[in-house]
Amino acid sequence: MRVLIETGQATFSRAGEPVFEPVDLSVSGGQALVVRGANGAGKTTLLRLLAGILRPSSGRVSRHAPVAFLGHLAAFKGELNCRENLDFRRRFSGTGSGMSNSRALARVGLAGLGLRPARALSAGQKRRLGLAGLLVAPTAVWLLDEPYASLDDDGCTLVDTLLNDQLGRDGSVILSTHQRQPELQTPPEVLVVQRFAGET
Structure with a gap:
């Protein structure tokens, strides 16, 4: 299977000091791939590196396919309604081959809320809207930071279903989570991010 994203001794520095020990990974x-680590170890920073939001201070990140990043905090325009936010996501990604807005909203349990402003959604509904964004603008690689956050049991099951669908399309998923282990048809690999220990 084709490698979609990989790193070689990649790390990121703040104030001249690496956040985590160099990371080597390859995901096809x-x-x-489930990213684990202690609080503050740099899991979110690593995902942002993989997404291209941050640039590695050393080492390399190679993306061989389009990626989508869904952060822990919803990145929506509160004054826009759900449909408008999905339209924005589709235009921003440049992808036009995904689900329609209405179908994506129904898929994530937000049917009938297309005209509701994003600021009026609950935390769990905002998380579901983020998932809908992955469906209207599909990419080969999903980078998900705590995708189960703010979701009830049904929402967590929905995440697992969408992850399995993505993998079944020969896409890949890299996610961080401390809440639960994803229930996937194929067991994921695990990467433990280690805080930078300093020179020895």
């Missing part, structure tokens, strides 16, 4: 189509 149909493969999932």
Whole structure:
């Protein structure tokens, strides 16, 4: 299976000091990787590096396919309604081959809320809207930071279903989570991010 994203001794520095120990990873189509680590170890920073939001201070990040990043905090325009936010996501990504807005909203349990402003959604509904964004603008690689946050049991089951669908399309998933282990048809690989220990 083709490698979709990989790193070589990648790390990121703040104030001249690496946040985490250098990371080597390689994720292919149909493969999932769970990123674990202590609070403050740099899990979110690593995902942002993989997404291209941050640039590595040393080492390399190679993306061989389009990626989508869904952060812990919803990145929506509160004054826009759900449909408008999905339209924005589709235009921003440049992808036009995904689900329609209405179908994506129904898929994530937000049917009938297309005209509701994003600021009026609950935390769990905002998380579901983020998932809908992945469906209207599909990419080969999903980078998900705490995708189960703010979701009830049904919402967590929905995440697992969408992850399995993505892997079944030969896409890949890299996610951080401390709440639960994803229930996937193929067991994921696990990467433990280690805080930078300093020179020895």
